Amino acid sequence: MTNGVLHGIAPPVLAGFADAEGRRILAGGYVGLEKEALRVNAEGSVATTPHPAELGSALTHPSITTDFSEALLELVTPAMGSSADVLALLDDLHRFVYRHIDDERLWATSMPCVLHGGARIPLAQYGGSNAARMKTVYRRGLGNRYGRVMQIIAGVHFNYSVDEAVWPRLAELPGVAGVAVQGGEQALRSERYMGMVRNLQRLGWLVPYLFGASPAVCKSFVQDAGTDLESFDDRTYYYPYATSLRMGDIGYQNRQEEGTGMKACYDSLDAYIKSLTWAIETPCPQYETIGVKVNGIYEQLNDHVLQIENEYYSSVRPKQLTNWMERPTLALRRRGVRYVELRSLDVNAYHPLGIEAEQMCFLRLLMLYSLLTDSPRIAARERRAIDANQVLAAHRGREPGLRLQAGDAMPTLRDWALGVLDAMQPLAELLDAGSDCGYARSLSVQRAKVLDPALTPSARMLTEMRERGEGFAELARRLTEQHRESFLAAAPTPxxxxxxxxxxxxxxDRQRAIEAADAIDFDEFLRRYFAQSEAHPVDLPAPV
Structure with a gap:
């Protein structure tokens, strides 16, 4: 890496996977999706109805749950080897949901519309257990800290892990073997995944440019009367060259850093865990004014910099599956990184599922490229550049001649993007020899968007709005109705x-078992939850 610009994968790394088995291993791995969708009524306003019982328990259902609001559905697939299988399940989840939400719709875009203030946005409810109450209190805290309107922005999270057979191969390569010898395969896995996270942050601006689909927002969303957003029409704000306002300053983007001094460190897994642990354990005067238990009601879980780990917003996260009530940082400490979650994807408004196969193919390629490319630690100056580049790409990504910061250099977004795509080409060709995904083809599609910004989803949205005389809400409502008709046209297979x-x-049944197993009050439940440590597992027995 020179001047902050990633180069290609080192030839010895590619050579280490050039045989037929190596290509098969690299092309393997697992992907999963978490797709958020706001339930709205026929007019496009946030639904105030409860999460339908016919969809199961939002607390325990593995594939149909809710995020911040009772109205913000989250559809989750397990990790699968085939992107086609993932999309097929996501399709059936949408069809199943639509058969149980009566006349409501799933909003087609990331940014909500027809808002009437945060007070009208219902918090997600998960039942009467202590675990359920904790989830709701956490969300009440988010609303008190950052406002409820910000919390109902929807997105798509792309989860990726490589085939486990990758690690022994990597361990044999020059410069890698030492890590494997010193810490074993888990240490190598965590080191390389953290390197992937750093590289995905360096290239974070590329995702909103290629896939951003929120160049405009309803004026009802914007709370700041002094905004510099331009008026598209009497109900819509926009920036002329925006790609993803969701990932810009008006979205829920690291808001907790304002006045708290919080910034996660990605130098290593240990550094990442320590930075989040500090934030969870450190009181914050900014949040002390809210209070914790006020007149018998919990307004937040605590008054610390972060209530829990998930509060820290990041475009990409290292993840590990958690056991019952296990803190995510402790899961990472005990078992290392299992997969990486890319969180910067807008909902693709032009596809009923919010994401399509070609996107998934490119994202697999991008994440594997980021894993296999060298990844130095991120110094303070580069961290500032990473944050600035993301906002620039979100607000002005299609602007002709836009320059980003890469070390001492200021390349245009166009030139940098083309350089990255060119550097990914050898890996794409190697993967295509071991699979039928079409990695090189996906690169060609993305390269065309770089050469012609009019091909990006954000440009397409603004063009359609102009040609049809639509505001953002009208565009979103039209696409929402199209998707609804598509999902209602056929049910899932029997x-x-x-x-x-x-x-x-x-x-x-599982929710009822959790509720029946509660034997302590909520205060004691929280005390035990936050008292857990690496040496002492949580003292909250899992219900049978």
Whole structure:
């Protein structure tokens, strides 16, 4: 890496996977999706109805849950080897949901519309157990800290992990073997995944440019009367060259850093865990004014810099599966990084699922490229450049001649993007020899967007709005209705429907078991939760 610009994968790394088995291993791995969608009424306003019981328990259902609001659905797939299988399940989840939300719709875009203030946005509810109450209190805290309107922005999270057979191969390569010898495969896995996270941050501006689909917002969303957003029409704000306002200054973007001094460190897994742990354990005067338990009601879980780990917003996160009530940082400490979650994707408004196969193919390629490319630690100056580049790409990404900061250099976004795509070409060709995904083809599609910004989703949205005389809300409502008709046209297969019905029933049974197992009050539950440490597992037995 020179001047902050990533170069290609070192030839010895590619050579280490050039045989047929190596290509198969690299092309393997697992992907999963978490797709958020706001339930709205026919007019496009946020639904105030409860999460439908026919969808199961939002607390325990593995594939249908809620995020901040009772109205913000989150559809989750397990990790699968095939992107096609992931999309097929996501499609069936949408069809299943639509058959149980009556006349409501799933909003087609990331940014909500027809808002009437935060007070009208219902917090997600998860039942009567202590675990359920903790989830709701955490969300009440988010609303008190950052406002409820920000919390109902929807996105798509792309989860990726490589085939486990990658690690022994990497361990044999020059410069890698030492890590494997000293710390074993878990240490190598965590080191390389943290390197992936750093590189994905360096290239974070590329994702909103290529896939951003929120160049405009409803004026009802913007709370700041002094905004410099331009008026598209009497109900819509925009920036002429914006790609993803969701990922810009008006979105929920690291708001907790304002006045708290919080910045996660990605130098290593240990540094990352320590920075988040500090934030969870350190009181913050800014949040002390809210209070914790006020007149018998919890307004937040605590008054610390972060209530829990998930509060820290980042475009990309290292993740590990957690056990019952296990803190995520402790799961990472005990078992290392299992997968990486890319969180910067807008909902693709032009596809009913919010994401399509070609996007997933490119994202797999980008994440694997980021894993295999050298990844130095991020110094303070580069950290500032990374943050600035992301906002520039979000607000002005299609602007002709826009320059980003890369060390001492100031390349244009166009030139830098073309350089990155060119550097990914050898990996794409290697992967295509071991799979039928079409990695080189996906690169060509993205290269065309760089050469012609009019091909990006953000440009397409603004063009359609102008040609049709639509504001953002009208565009979103039109696409929402199209997607709704598509999902209602056919039900899931009988086998898939029966499986989803079984998941629903099982999740409700599981919620009842959790509620029946509670033997302590909520105050003691929280005390035990936050008292857990690496040496002492959480003293909250999992219900049978």
């Amino acid at each position: 086998e898939r429907d029966a499986w989803l019905q079984d998941l629903t029933a099982t999740s409700l």
